[in-house]
Amino acid sequence: MYAQELLFDTPIWLMLTLTITALGLIATAISRQDKRLKWAGIVLLVITITLGITSRLVETDAKKVDRATRALLNAVLARDGPSMKEVMDARCALGPLNREQIIDLAKRSAEDLELMGVHLDSLDFTKQGPLVIVCTMQVTSHQKGGLGGMTETMPTTWEMRWVKAGDGWKLQVVKPLKLFNQNGAMIDQYIASHYLSRSILPPAI
Numbered sequence: 001m002y003a004q005e006l007l008f009d010t011p012i013w014l015m016l017t018l019t020i021t022a023l024g025l026i027a028t029a030i031s032r033q034d035k036r037l038k039w040a041g042i043v044l045l046v047i048t049i050t051l052g053i054t055s056r057l058v059e060t061d062a063k064k065v066d067r068a069t070r071a072l073l074n075a076v077l078a079r080d081g082p083s084m085k086e087v088m089d090a091r092c093a094l095g096p097l098n099r100e101q102i103i104d105l106a107k108r109s110a111e112d113l114e115l116m117g118v119h120l121d122s123l124d125f126t127k128q129g130p131l132v133i134v135c136t137m138q139v140t141s142h143q144k145g146g147l148g149g150m151t152e153t154m155p156t157t158w159e160m161r162w163v164k165a166g167d168g169w170k171l172q173v174v175k176p177l178k179l180f181n182q183n184g185a186m187i188d189q190y191i192a193s194h195y196l197s198r199s200i201l202p203p204a205i
Helices: 003-008 012-032 035-057 061-077 081-086 099-113 184-196
Strands: 088-093 115-127 132-143 152-165 168-179
Touching: 012 035, 061 081, 061 099, 061 115, 061 132, 061 152, 061 168, 081 088, 081 099, 088 099, 099 115
Parallel strands: 088 168
Antiparallel strands: 115 132, 132 152, 152 168
16 A cells, blocks of 8 residues: 555555554553653644545545546446546557547447446455555446346346546546456447447547
């Protein structure tokens, strides 16, 4: 983890560790009547509280990517093409598809599946220098189509490459990793053969 993320996006486990340590020092100092140890515990507790406040007030690159990812999922759910485009880089690609084709595919798939909800299960970040963040996203979608009109769930795993764009981040590459028992290569092949061959997507620009 970079120093900036450690300072401005402090992990919960670290916050808990520091808090427990500080309270432990204060409790021990009181029982021993050790003023020096007591002040050490108080100082550590103040530092922990400051880190917590700072983490909430400062938006790191990871937080910006997290927000953009959630905005993208909400846009797909709403079939909102302009909002999808807003978080995508002009060179955004999904296998053989370009940005306009990805947006069209997302809107058509949401309609065909009668998409009702999207839940972000997990989002893991890997920062590759100051200009690139690669994240692995696990998502569960909820759509109609089950027996008797019941809702079906579909777990999927994706890899997304985000690039720095001004003060924000734009999605540059989307890569499917898992859909049911299909891996990413099989999904890419399906997209190329099933969608592009049927010419239901706009041509590459």
